[in-house]
Structures are given as structure tokens and as C-alpha cells.
Amino acid sequence: MSKKAKWLSFSIIAIMVVVLAGCGSSKEGNTGGNSKASDNGMTITAAGSTFVNPLFSKMFSEYNKLHADIRVNYQSIGSGGGIKQLTEGTIDFAASDAFMTDEDISKVKNGVIHIPVTVGAEAIIYNLDGIDKGLKLTQETLADIFLGKITKWNDAKLKADNADLSLPDLAITPVYRSDGSGTTAIFTDYLSTVNPEWKEKVGQGKSVQFPVGVGGKGNEGVAGQVKQTPGSIGYAELAYAVNNNISYAQVRNKDGNFVSPSLEAATLAAETAAANMPADTRVSIVEKSGEKAYGIVGFTWALLNVEYDDADKKKAIIDLVKWAYRDGQQYSEELLYAKIPEAIAKLNDTNIAKIQ
Missing domain, CATH: 3.40.190.10 (Periplasmic binding protein-like II)
Incomplete structure (x- = not known):
């Protein structure tokens, strides 16, 4: 082999080593921990109420605009389906227009906290x-x-x-x-x-x-x-x-x-309920008195676990749900849902603080 050919061969090999090393470095940088969360974001999975789906679709879209690294995969499958998945531990939180009974809650390994997010x-x-x-x-x-x-x-x-x-x-x-x-x-x-x-x-x-x-x-x-x-x-x-x-x-x-x-x-x-809301927020509000009252109304609750194993996921869920019952309420009225009164929002603050 001539000197020129040897030189070309060596140069090609050197370039390949540099390229391969760069690829290896890039791959390593995208795996694990904070780097993965930063590059690929985090997906919060939830399921349940179809009653609230028009509002959640708007809320979660707007939240993603503010927090591009957080995506919410919400499955509108019915409250019963959401509670079933929460009980099985396959989702991060559920949504239901029916509050869970003590017996239902006892079946959920990591407990349940009821957070009212809207009234319809x-x-x-x-x-x-x-x-x-x-x-x-x-x-x-x-x-x-x-x-x-x-x-x-x-x-x-x-x-x-x-x-x-x-x-x-x-x-x-x-x-x-x-x-x-x-x-x-x-x-x-x-x-x-x-x-x-x-x-x-x-x-x-x-x-x-x-x-x-x-x-x-x-x-x-x-x-x-x-x-x-x-x-x-x-x-x-x-x-x-x-x-x-x-x-x-x-x-x-x-x-x-x-x-x-x-x-x-x-x-x-919503305002009538706020005046006599139980601490755990589990209450029926159908057929209340009032000249302009309408009898067939109810809350939708976000059903969160009391404990989450993943600290980053826990923080993301809490931030999302807090935003939903506070800043996210700005999207309620255009979709014909009632805003959560401040008294109930404060009760939500107290309850969501119990999450470990």
C-alpha cells in the first residue's frame, strides 16, 4: 500500500471513531433521571369522567402550553372505569362525578383524596x-x-x-x-x-x-x-x-x-355547597332549594392517591391539579361549567397538602 493510501485509510478510521464516540455520548446523555425528563418531558396518565371531558380537554391543552414538558393523557372512559384503573394502580389519578365510598377507598393501595375541580x-x-x-x-x-x-x-x-x-x-x-x-x-x-x-x-x-x-x-x-x-x-x-x-x-x-x-x-x-362542605368534600348537591336552583347538578372530583412513590411525578400531579382548580377555572364558564368557589379551593389546598 502506498503512503498516500495508508494516510487516507488512517484518516477515514479516525473520522469514524470520532463520529461513533459522539453518537455514544449523545445516547448516554438522553438516558435516565433528570436528563430524560428534561428532553422528553413527563406524561401524566388519568382516566374517568366523560362529564368533565370537554373542560379537561381545554384545561390540559392550555396547561401544556405553559409547561411544555408536561403532557396529560386523559382517557374519557366513564367514572366507573377511572375508579377501576385507579384501584388497579394503572393511572396517576382518576376523575369521577360520583364520590367514592369508604369501601371503595379501602381497596386502593395508596389511598384516595377527593379534590373537586368543577361543577356541572x-x-x-x-x-x-x-x-x-x-x-x-x-x-x-x-x-x-x-x-x-x-x-x-x-x-x-x-x-x-x-x-x-x-x-x-x-x-x-x-x-x-x-x-x-x-x-x-x-x-x-x-x-x-x-x-x-x-x-x-x-x-x-x-x-x-x-x-x-x-x-x-x-x-x-x-x-x-x-x-x-x-x-x-x-x-x-x-x-x-x-x-x-x-x-x-x-x-x-x-x-x-x-x-x-x-x-x-x-x-x-356550587356556592350553596361551599357553605356546608364536609372536610373530605364528599357530598351530594342535587335538588337544593332556591328560586333559580336546578336539581340535577354535581361535582367532578379529581381522585388522587395519598402516596406516590415517584417524587417528581407526585409534584407534577399536584401542580397540575392545583392549577386546574385555581388558574384553570378561567376556562370553565365558556364551556358551561361553574367555577370552584374560593372556600372549596381553600379546602382543596388543605387536602392536597396531605399527599406524601
Whole structure:
């Protein structure tokens, strides 16, 4: 081999060594500890309530703009599904519109803290051609529809409360949640509160045996089922009714007034609850008194563990949830959810400080 050839060979080998060394250094710098968190960020996994999903989608998107290294993977699978995953330890936190019982909490290895993040109203949505507003329902007629006792829209009881409407001779198709649902828990809590027969025969819970009707998965599924089924009636968080342009009824309240679900009604419920909030925040707020009160309302709670093994993940979760019930509340009203009152936010501060 000539001197020139030897020199070229040596140069190529030297360049390859430098390149390989650089690649090795880069790979080493991207593994482990803070370097990985800094370069790749952190993903917080959560699951549960479909009731709160429109608000969470907005909140978590805005939070990521402020904290580009933090991403939230939220699965809108229903409160029951979220609680199941929290119990199994496969997510960082859950969201539920039904608070957990002492028995439920005892099954979670690292404990549970309830943090209210919003208050919402449930709309009684319906599909009646030519009647896009003005339908009135009493506590009795609403319960009787879902009990299967009122089966036609021109039933005498419905006509008595809706003399100004031309109700059709059309079968009623109730639509309910087919999955474990906090939205169902609020709705059946309401029906159990206002109707003794419902309380005795069906009861309250995330999953109950509805006497009649068809099921839909998630608030999305119920809204979709009602929208495509003439004569149907169902229940869904108000945002789903508004966003899908679905008609919803006025429901008679405890004071005897017919009231529509609204941001104002949800806000009133939140403020009323704040005055007598238990320390652990587990409380029902359906069917409260007030001229403008609306009966079918409830909290959504972020369900956090009392203990987290990963200190960095724990801090990220606490920072995120604190932001949600404080600064993140600025996005509530545009999506028809009520802001968390300051008294409840302070209670949240106390409870979230217990996380180890």
C-alpha cells in the first residue's frame, strides 16, 4: 500500500471513531433521571369522567402550553372505569362525578383524596320534531318516563304541564348510560331524592338496572343516541347538549319553578355547597332549594392517591391539579361549567397538602 493510501485509510478510521464516540455520548446523555425528563418531558396518565371531558380537554391543552414538558393523557372512559384503573394502580389519578365510598377507598393501595375541580349541570335532552324548546318536566313525570310508566309523548301528565305544545302520539325511548358513570350517579341520586318509587325499585349508583330504554356509552354516546332517535330522551352534561345542538327540557325545581340547566344554576349549586362542605368534600348537591336552583347538578372530583412513590411525578400531579382548580377555572364558564368557589379551593389546598 502506498503512503498516500495508508494516510487516507488512517484518516477515514479516525473520522469514524470520532463520529461513533459522539453518537455514544449523545445516547448516554438522553438516558435516565433528570436528563430524560428534561428532553422528553413527563406524561401524566388519568382516566374517568366523560362529564368533565370537554373542560379537561381545554384545561390540559392550555396547561401544556405553559409547561411544555408536561403532557396529560386523559382517557374519557366513564367514572366507573377511572375508579377501576385507579384501584388497579394503572393511572396517576382518576376523575369521577360520583364520590367514592369508604369501601371503595379501602381497596386502593395508596389511598384516595377527593379534590373537586368543577361543577356541572345535567341536561335532560330529547328529540321531538318541531319542539326544539319549551318542554317542561316535573320530578314525577321525569321519574315515570325512566320507570317505564309514561310511554307516549302525548300522555295526559305530560300534556298537563305542556298545554302550549303539540306533543305527538309517539313512543318515548329513554336513553341511559351503558357504562359505569358518574353522570348516571348524579341522575339516579336526583331521581332517588325526588321519587320514593325510584329509590325503592332502582336506587342510586354509577351502574343501575334501568327498567326501560337503550344504552349509550359515555356522555358522547347518549347524546349521539338521542340525536339520531326520534322520540328519545336522555341525560348528559350540558356542554354535550349545547355543542351537539340537542334540545333540552326545563325541569321543575324544589321551589316549584321550571328551570333550564345553565351555567348560572351550576354556579348557584356550587356556592350553596361551599357553605356546608364536609372536610373530605364528599357530598351530594342535587335538588337544593332556591328560586333559580336546578336539581340535577354535581361535582367532578379529581381522585388522587395519598402516596406516590415517584417524587417528581407526585409534584407534577399536584401542580397540575392545583392549577386546574385555581388558574384553570378561567376556562370553565365558556364551556358551561361553574367555577370552584374560593372556600372549596381553600379546602382543596388543605387536602392536597396531605399527599406524601
